[in-house]
Amino acid sequence: MFKKxxxxxxxxxxxxxxxxxxxxTSNESHEDNYEDNYENEYQEVEYDPETLHGTHxxxxxxxxxxxxxxxxxxxxxxxxxxxxxxxxxxxxxxxxRRTVYTEWNNCxxxxxxxFEHANSLKYSGVQTSxxxxxxxxxxxxxxxxxxxxxxxxxxxxxxxxxxxxxxVCKAMGFESVVWEELNTIWPQRMGxxxxxxxxxxxxxxxxxxVTVPQLENLKAAISEExxxxxxxxRTDRYFYEELAGARQAAYEYGIDGAQWILENFGINLxxxxxxxxxxxxxxxxxxxxxxxxxxxxxxxxKQKEYAAKFAAEQGGNIADDVNF
Numbered sequence: 001m002f003k004k005x006x007x008x009x010x011x012x013x014x015x016x017x018x019x020x021x022x023x024x025t026s027n028e029s030h031e032d033n034y035e036d037n038y039e040n041e042y043q044e045v046e047y048d049p050e051t052l053h054g055t056h057x058x059x060x061x062x063x064x065x066x067x068x069x070x071x072x073x074x075x076x077x078x079x080x081x082x083x084x085x086x087x088x089x090x091x092x093x094x095x096x097r098r099t100v101y102t103e104w105n106n107c108x109x110x111x112x113x114x115f116e117h118a119n120s121l122k123y124s125g126v127q128t129s130x131x132x133x134x135x136x137x138x139x140x141x142x143x144x145x146x147x148x149x150x151x152x153x154x155x156x157x158x159x160x161x162x163x164x165x166x167x168v169c170k171a172m173g174f175e176s177v178v179w180e181e182l183n184t185i186w187p188q189r190m191g192x193x194x195x196x197x198x199x200x201x202x203x204x205x206x207x208x209x210v211t212v213p214q215l216e217n218l219k220a221a222i223s224e225e226x227x228x229x230x231x232x233x234r235t236d237r238y239f240y241e242e243l244a245g246a247r248q249a250a251y252e253y254g255i256d257g258a259q260w261i262l263e264n265f266g267i268n269l270x271x272x273x274x275x276x277x278x279x280x281x282x283x284x285x286x287x288x289x290x291x292x293x294x295x296x297x298x299x300x301x302k303q304k305e306y307a308a309k310f311a312a313e314q315g316g317n318i319a320d321d322v323n324f
Contacts, residue, residue: 045105052115054105062100070096090124097123113287127200130281134201140193141201144185145178149198152186153205154212155179161220161270171214206270207277226266233267233275240279241295243272245303253310 046055053059070093077084084092101112120128127133134141141149155172159165169176190199222230233240243265247257258269283292 241299249306
């Protein structure tokens, strides 16, 4: 369950927890107006630290401008006979929001994406890791058998690190059947919560490596080398990307990638996934397309290197003996 869940959280499996794709171009008159009123060079703008809106305008005015442009476009489309569904309307608003934000802040695309992450719940109805806004009245976050999401995450961390779940239950003071219900209801809520609040918050807690007093004395065994490697992937993004690439290559060659990381680098699944969430959250909060491309390319290169290594260990790829 943990591998599948974190595959979705960290991108090993695709999950539809993203903003609407840009499919609608901006009105040409607005583009012309933008060219007339803004220089091509980006200017320094002061941003609200929470919303990332520029402090030189009111959010209400921004939303009104987006609505005015979007509704005008929608009216024109309908007048021409277009039958727009809800997704079309959402896309139109999404693209005008990008247009207005870029114009009013004269910013680059990286800043615009940071803004979208910070406001993903408000504007698209989904949460983004690093920007979770928690509603205390959210029924999906109600404790189960007195266990809230943070405590459940702490239990998951211990179990996926190799601590026997019975030991975890004993430390928490309840029977194993309670854990079974927790491990059914919380993942079920993650699947039902269309805002992805539960899933994203679970991932953030995982990245924080949260614990609770009852579990502090339960320690997963880790070697000196493993501890050193764990510290290194927490601080060295390139080393993390190398191991992520190696793990993926291992899976492609029928090897349990998580077990391979444990045997060769002494890092257990829980710690590795915690670091993966750490880097993903940091990336969302400090979006930089150049850095993202660099790290992606580096991981892909390492994945190819390890794929060649695994192929050699298995006697080469089957296709190696095929001549065309």
